[in-house]
Amino acid sequence: MCEKTNTTWRDLAQNLHEEGTPVEEICSKVYEEFGSAFKAKDSSARTVKRFLRETFGAASIAPPPKTFEEQVSERRDKILSSEAAKQDKKLLTKIAVTEMIIDSIRDVVRERPFRDIKPFEVKVDRNYSEETIVLMISDIQAGTYISKESSGGLNEYNWDILEKQFVQLYKGLEEIVTRHKQVAPISSLHVHLIGDIVEGYDIFKGQTRQIDREITEQAIGVKDLLCEFLIKTLYLFDKVHVVAVPGNHGRIGSKGENLHYVSWDYIVYKWMESELKQYDRITWQITKSWWQMDTIYGFNFLMFHGDDIRSWQGIPYYGIDRAAKNYTELLQLIGLNYNYLELGHFHVPSELPGVTTEKFINGCWPGGSLYSMKGLVTANYPVQKLFAVHPTQGVTYRYPLRLTLPKKGKK
Ligand SMILES: [Mn+2]
Known part of the structure; x- marks a missing residue:
């Protein structure tokens, strides 16, 4: 928990941001302590983010830059999933063609x-x-x-x-x-x-x-x-x-x-x-x-x-x-x-x-x-x-x- 006294959710958000806490974590901590101040969790996150953006600028709510390894792994997943989709398409075509052959044989x-x-x-x-x-x-x-x-x-x-x-x-x-x-x-x-x-x-x-x-x-x-x-x-x-x-x-x-x-x-x-x-x-x-x-x-x-x-x-x-x-x-x-x-x-x-x-x-x-x-x-x-x-x-x-x-x- 924060050592400083936070009387409002804004104080808490501001202090956490200054300590370098990631934006998503700020949102959930704010909701944890001041949940009653908001209608629902997702609307609280939107409100907190808007506050941070207005106070510290747009960069304050940007996700942390990805490491090289993270970028590589993301790219890899993307390639694999598009390859899988291609394979699926090939397989579907093959199954369809095979069924057409079976149908025509059955007919004769x-x-x-x-x-x-x-x-x-x-x-x-x-x-x-x-x-x-x-x-x-x-x-x-x-x-x-x-x-x-x-x-x-x-x-x-x-x-x-x-x-x-x-x-x-x-x-x-x-x-x-x-x-x-x-x-x-x-x-x-x-x-x-x-x-x-x-x-x-x-x-x-x-x-x-x-x-x-x-x-x-x-x-x-x-x-x-x-x-x-x-x-x-x-x-x-x-x-x-x-x-x-x-x-x-x-x-x-x-x-x-x-x-x-x-x-x-x-x-x-x-x-x-x-x-x-x-x-x-x-x-x-x-x-x-x-x-x-x-x-x-x-x-x-x-x-x-x-x-x-x-x-x-x-x-x-x-x-x-x-x-x-x-x-x-x-x-x-x-x-x-x-x-x-x-x-x-x-x-x-x-x-x-x-x-x-x-x-x-x-x-x-x-x-x-x-x-x-x-x-x-x-x-x-x-x-x-x-x-x-x-x-x-x-x-x-x-x-x-x-x-x-x-x-x-x-x-
Ligand atoms: Mn032969």
Whole structure:
């Protein structure tokens, strides 16, 4: 308390000011002691301030100058709050766009009309044990456009060619399976969808000039082609099991922005599952994980797309080997072991040996891209891998199913 005697609130205010008390403190002390002299607290503060201003000048009620640190911290808060507002706005836009996409998908999802398909009968004249067929489908990159002119005639790719490739893939599958059915019963197909089903549009610079369909049309179109392909496989197999993982081309948002399943590949898979609901001979194994395991006769097939394995030019043998070993260790966490590893992404159809695991790398659909041909001077024949699993031997025969038939040599 003040040592001087203050008979009026004015004396108190004046004395406190002369002692250097901050103006807000003066106001509250005055109200504490002479509250009854005022109508209310806020009006008392106004009256006190007016008195101080009239007696000591305007500067007397100015707040104390801010320290450098205070100014910095104030500025920082301002930047942070305006940044937060910007982020909020971005997030709102994203949510709105996502909801628009979901709405438009909901409008077009219809169950495919059911066709009662009976498998073709093939007479088996030997009594070998049954086998199961695995077909790897990946790196379709639906929507890729390569003109004959821009590649100097080395390659040509567009949606028409993609449709023809689906026809050829079925023909190849039918030819190989019917052939093998003559010596051993084959009743199940496992389709392993290993990502990059759509081409996308913003995975690399200038990609919008190398596609012939928007991303939405890529997804809708390839979903239709895959659904029809799967229905047709019911002519060859009693049961079809589909296992799916996403790739990197269908990712939504820039790299690392969203989780791996925020992808057009995942949308296509879930969409196919809904459309083919009536086909109970087709079963689905779709998860939000980037990897999946399929078990056939007790043999475990691990699959993931492969875009996390660094590569430069062709197949990164050491990278794949290291990844395979790391997965062996990682899967120990949940007590899993695998016998075979399946990858997409690298476009070079190959089979790599290992001590306990064999690795299968799938081919791609568009063949050589402008980047691979001009930059890396390489191209690959468009193939997808098929292999058979034997109940005790594991994987036995394997075929590259060509999507485009090879040209015969000229004389
Ligand atoms: Mn890829």
